[in-house]
Amino acid sequence: MAERKLGVLIHGAGWVSTQHIAAFTANPNTEVIAISSRTLASAEKRAQEAGLEVACYDDYDAALAHEGVDIVSVCTPQHVHAENTIAAANAGKHIAIEKPIAMTLDEMRAMRDAIGAAGVKTVVSFVLRWNPMFQKCKSLIAAGELGEIYSVETDYQSYLGDWWGGYEEGRSLDTGGSAMLVAGCHAIDALRWFAAPGEFEAATPVEVFACAGGKRKGSTRQYNPMTGKWSDGAPLEYDGLEIALVRFSNGVLGKVSVNFECIQPYTFPLSVFGDAGTIRDNRIYSHSDPEQDGWREIPGVRPDSSDVTHHPFQAQLDHFVECITADTESHCCFEDAVVTHEIALAAQECYRTNRPVSLPMI
Ligand SMILES: NC(=O)c1ccc[n+]([C@@H]2O[C@H](COP(=O)([O-])OP(=O)(O)OC[C@H]3O[C@@H](n4cnc5c(N)ncnc54)[C@H](OP(=O)(O)O)[C@@H]3O)[C@@H](O)[C@H]2O)c1
Numbered sequence: 001m002a003e004r005k006l007g008v009l010i011h012g013a014g015w016v017s018t019q020h021i022a023a024f025t026a027n028p029n030t031e032v033i034a035i036s037s038r039t040l041a042s043a044e045k046r047a048q049e050a051g052l053e054v055a056c057y058d059d060y061d062a063a064l065a066h067e068g069v070d071i072v073s074v075c076t077p078q079h080v081h082a083e084n085t086i087a088a089a090n091a092g093k094h095i096a097i098e099k100p101i102a103m104t105l106d107e108m109r110a111m112r113d114a115i116g117a118a119g120v121k122t123v124v125s126f127v128l129r130w131n132p133m134f135q136k137c138k139s140l141i142a143a144g145e146l147g148e149i150y151s152v153e154t155d156y157q158s159y160l161g162d163w164w165g166g167y168e169e170g171r172s173l174d175t176g177g178s179a180m181l182v183a184g185c186h187a188i189d190a191l192r193w194f195a196a197p198g199e200f201e202a203a204t205p206v207e208v209f210a211c212a213g214g215k216r217k218g219s220t221r222q223y224n225p226m227t228g229k230w231s232d233g234a235p236l237e238y239d240g241l242e243i244a245l246v247r248f249s250n251g252v253l254g255k256v257s258v259n260f261e262c263i264q265p266y267t268f269p270l271s272v273f274g275d276a277g278t279i280r281d282n283r284i285y286s287h288s289d290p291e292q293d294g295w296r297e298i299p300g301v302r303p304d305s306s307d308v309t310h311h312p313f314q315a316q317l318d319h320f321v322e323c324i325t326a327d328t329e330s331h332c333c334f335e336d337a338v339v340t341h342e343i344a345l346a347a348q349e350c351y352r353t354n355r356p357v358s359l360p361m362i
Contacts, residue, residue: 007068012076013037036063082107124337130315132300147276184258210347214241
């Protein structure tokens with residue numbers, strides 16, 4: 001238990017920040033003491049909605065200098081995550097970084113230097129590592145219920161459109177990057193997570209080959225999965241469908257896709273194949289059970305929602321606070337997230353060269 005509560009600055013007062021604020025407020029060892037954003041009005045609105053009387057800023061440097069800030073939550077759009085993270089590290093703050101952490105390899109190199117020099121703790125919001133059903137699947141794998149894993153498949157299937165407040169930045173090449181980077185990185189991270197046998201371990205990729213396609217790039221016709229209605233809207237500047245094959249250093253083969261153009265409710269399918277059993281979504285078939293005569297259900301909340309209120313931010317950020325107070329590194333720290341992001345960036349390299357890419361690239 002910390003002697004005083006750790007002070008938290010929330011930077012970027014949009015949709016996802018609501019969950020960082022709620023989680024750090026509920027944690028007994030932390031307290032949100034400041035909120036900053038591009039506009040003061042957004043920061044003040046967010047504070048008011050959360051019932052917090054805290055300092056609000058539209059100047060990030062001034063917010064970082066606010067007395068008592070120990071942790072910064074970077075909740076801005078992805079194209080400013082690198083500069084926001086580097087400034088927080090230079091100010092000596094521990095940092096919770098929203099995904100995607102960066103747009104390029106160069107940005108990640110600069111972030112690595114700043115975080116390393118500052119010696120601060122980091123966590124990246126690959127929140128599905130804390131999804132209850134995924135946690136149960138990971139424990140079953142770690143307990144050997146599937147035997148030795150040889151293949152994993154994960155998919156991020158959504159229809160990203162202007163129902164999302166971050167769509168304007170997220171849809172563009174410069175500020176969103178690609179479907180894999182802006183949201184499919186959750187599926188890449190899950191692929192790495194389930195391709196490793198340890199309970200708190202993610203696998204290391206050594207080779208990636210990817211294809212991109214779909215029908216949506218450049219089209220102004222847009223579907224809203226919440227209302228089921230079509231309308232005109234700003235187009236995606238990149239392909240809406242990407243499929244990547246990943247070879248891991250432990251021999252596991254992975255297939256991961258992101259699909260921003262499927263007409264269906266949001267889903268996050270998972271298949272894990274081992275030499276003694278299989279997991280398919282929330283079902284397991286395992287030879288470790290001699291009585292097994294069909295699929296068994298794996299209990300727990302499934303990862304089938306894009307709504308931030310459904311995501312396990314509380315568990316993720318509680319874990320981060322424990323890492324800070326115990327002076328340990330998170331399994332989902334910046335350095336680990338770099339490996340996940342490299343797969344999304346390697347996929348982009350494949351589209352340029354039409355050749356497999358060897359990893360690591362940085
Ligand atoms: N881990 C997850 O599952 C998850 C879920 C959702 C989103 N995210 C990620 O979280 C990030 C934010 O997404 P969101 O949905 O919260 O977007 P959002 O609702 O658009 O919120 C972004 C906020 O950042 C502020 N902002 C924009 N540019 C800024 C800048 N240059 N400097 C400072 N503040 C700036 C905006 O502030 P003003 O209102 O002041 O203009 C806006 O309130 C994205 O990278 C997204 O991928 C992650």
